[in-house]
Amino acid sequence: MSLDKKRRVAILGSTGSVGTQTIDLIAREPEKYQVVALTAHHNVNLLAEQARALNPELVVIADESKYTELKEAVSALNVKVAAGAAAVVDAAEMESDWVMAAIVGAAGLPSTIAAAKRGAKLAFANKETLVCAGPLMMDLVAKHGCKLLPVDSEHNAIYQVFDEEHREGIARLIITASGGPFRAYTREQMAAVTPEQAGKHPVWNMGAKISIDSATLMNKALEVIEAAFLFQMPSEQIDVLVHPQSVIHSMVEYKDGSTLAQLGTPDMRIPIGYCLAWPDRMTTPAAKLDLAKIGSLTFEVPDPVKFPTLRLGREAMAMGATAPAILNAANEVAVQAFLDNKIGFLDIAAIIEETLSIVPAVALTDLDVLADTDEAARRCAEEQVFNKTQKK
Template sequence: MTRSLTILGATGSIGRSTADVVLAHRDEFRVEAVVGGRNALALAEVARRLGARFAALADEGGAATLQQALSGTGIESGAGQSAVLEAVEREADIILAAISGTAGLVPTYAALKPGRRIALANKESLVCAGDAFMTDARRLNVEIMPVDSEHNALEHALAAGLNRDVEKAVITASGGPFRTWSRQRISSASAKEASAHPVWSMGSKINIDSATLMNKGLELIEAHHLFGLGAERLDVLVHPEAIVHGLVQWTDGAVTAGLALPDMKVPIANALRGDRRLRMELPRLDLAAIGRLSFERPDDDRFPCLALAKAALRAGGAIPTVLNAANEIAVEAYMAGSIGFYDIPETVERVCSTFSGRQISTPATVAEALAIDREARQTACRLIPAPVEAVQVR
């Protein structure tokens, strides 16, 4: 049976990998809509490749370019927030949610419709508004399928038993580009060096989150909401080979792990599957050829962002929302050259400290989460030694 699919974030790395999966199974999917950010020509190209019925660009200024690029194809188009939400509202069985950052929160939340499946690659939906998002997903009978390789691996591993018998669920980190660097050397690292991820091909912001290990901290918060596990039962291991993506330690001492070569098409195919797995013509994992898998504990001294995220998860309330907002502003400032690498965790810690004493309750709605996000961004901007316009406040 053919299933309809809408791709949010179609021009990013996850969106491009999703297109490859769909094109390998053209008889199983019909693409209803594709959504992009600012690159009208790239969005038009993916819309044509996939035979989408509608293309929406978040940037209103690209409307004419998008329309012209799709002229004669029969593909409808629109631009601006209303067009993005129109794409979400169109009939689709599956929504692949891969818009990066807090910008993806509103359209991903709007995608929650009865009986739908959300293939979730936007972790901020759960970091910023996890309680509201998961409560409504359960109320509407929406199936949430994680696309991140780590959560996809945990989903497989957790299927081996019951949550009550989980002693520890562990996600892995490659360690990023600075895994073997000294703190002194890291302190002077440029944004270009931080963006050079040794394993995955991702956007600049996510690459830098990987360099600071904040990405793993956000993934712990995401895992908490996806799987209902408390902070005390979640952890991170550094695993440079990026073969073991997640593992579960059970109360009887057994361990179940999810392994795969580091290719995002594997978890995407799993998230899009129907009543059977999609066959993908990808290289197969050959453990004998790899020979050795290594693991090490994260170094909180060199990578304090992970410890900050763990503390935010333990604190709960609005602190995870604040953490994410402050981090997005700090990373933008770092990419702009306004601050250094270790100014990122320092900024995040100062902003979280500002909010922690106020005991703001957990956001019950997306609107509440966005209000907290906005205030946290403004607080972070005041701490950045650069013009506010250099670090956009949404």
């Protein structure tokens, strides 16, 4: 199927790392895509600039205090302006062919769920939605015929080589990890790292939160949970393998011993472009893979002592119910506290572990239960941050 008419696109989180790379690709093929909605949290200047370039029907700023500023900034355009969390959901619900869910954190959940309920083609970057609400989200996807297109490079890689029609032949999924900036550090060295050091990813250029998640390897813990729901595989059949060059983006091992992988340079515009053009392929500006120049690819098993987040993710998955949402909320609070210089790097995992042991996981019956759990976990994690700042 080709894109014979313009694909109408809504970009939730358009000012972020994934959002801006999506726009970069769209700007290269304006005859194929019409952006109908853009949303951001605080960044009025960039949102207004994007609106001027793309002429959408709706722009939304989640922070209501920025409404007037945005309204003035786009006053020369024929565009509807809205503010607040409910308006972000409206952007997901408006008629469009394709939605990019690229808001960071659990804040992206309501709009991602709204797009799924509409049966949209949903390019799915906001992994926190699946981590927190995996079973609910996958039910909605099936019920409303939503097409989930994974943006995360690892899940996108698996998606490309996962034989859905013969899934009984699949033995395991292997998610690769660059290992982050502290792969070779000792725990003692990690105790002293700053947010600036942790934010400098050796391979990928990403938003602040996911960069810290990559440094703690929590990103991989979240990705194992995401993959378990997305591909309906037991988490015990999903392994993590450190591969510092980030050339093999993940693999599917089949029963007969065949292992299929997707390879490419580490450029998010490859998986984003895959989702944008799906089921076609588009030309992206990503550098082509030159394996002869790279020379060798290396692999190692992640160190479970240096990176306890991987164990915590698996424990949360084994606990089930709302435990992954507790893990996610505690992580979001702890990462923000680390970025704000309130706690140390190693405190992040400690706070998550403690929160998981204190806040009870309950059956994930609906989104209200999830909201209550999220709030309880955030409160618990914030208390620990407070206690640690008192000791500093």
